[in-house]
Amino acid sequence: MVDYMEGVYRRRVPEPGGELHAPPGRSAAARRRAQADIAHACERMSVDPGFVRLRRRFAIQAGLLVAAFLGSYMSYLLLSAYARDFMSIRIAESVNVALVMGIGQFLLTFVLAWAFGRFSERAIDPLAAQVRDRAAGGARPHPAARDGADGAAVRP
Numbered sequence: 001m002v003d004y005m006e007g008v009y010r011r012r013v014p015e016p017g018g019e020l021h022a023p024p025g026r027s028a029a030a031r032r033r034a035q036a037d038i039a040h041a042c043e044r045m046s047v048d049p050g051f052v053r054l055r056r057r058f059a060i061q062a063g064l065l066v067a068a069f070l071g072s073y074m075s076y077l078l079l080s081a082y083a084r085d086f087m088s089i090r091i092a093e094s095v096n097v098a099l100v101m102g103i104g105q106f107l108l109t110f111v112l113a114w115a116f117g118r119f120s121e122r123a124i125d126p127l128a129a130q131v132r133d134r135a136a137g138g139a140r141p142h143p144a145a146r147d148g149a150d151g152a153a154v155r156p
Helices: 028-046 049-082 097-135
Strands: none
Touching: 049 097
8 A cells, every 4th residue: 555654665775877886895985986876866865846746635634634633523522521412312322422423433444444545546646656766767758748858859
């Protein structure tokens, strides 16, 4: 689902034509150079507009879902504490409003988890794949033709 946030995708990708890690037996300078290359790649990705958009979408999505759940739960708690007459209204023989709202909290949790997964699959995961491809150096050019070095149209 949201593998970029869960740490599933931890493969670091070197710059095109560069090495990721200096093989064992290399000098300390080569290892430092490889670490600096990784740091520069991370800095470039942190300001990439696609990555910024990805972080913003995830933060908004998570914030809205958490706010919805906390609002529902706090209303349930406050009604239980201060509106006992309302919560004790019988709906069926032994079922009152408090029981229905309590069970509704469990249902709301599952509905919000489902909504999070569905929205992530549609709006966040494709954007994460684009950012991941760009970080890997495999960013494909736009389907429209680009101009080559000599001004001629180049087809991908």
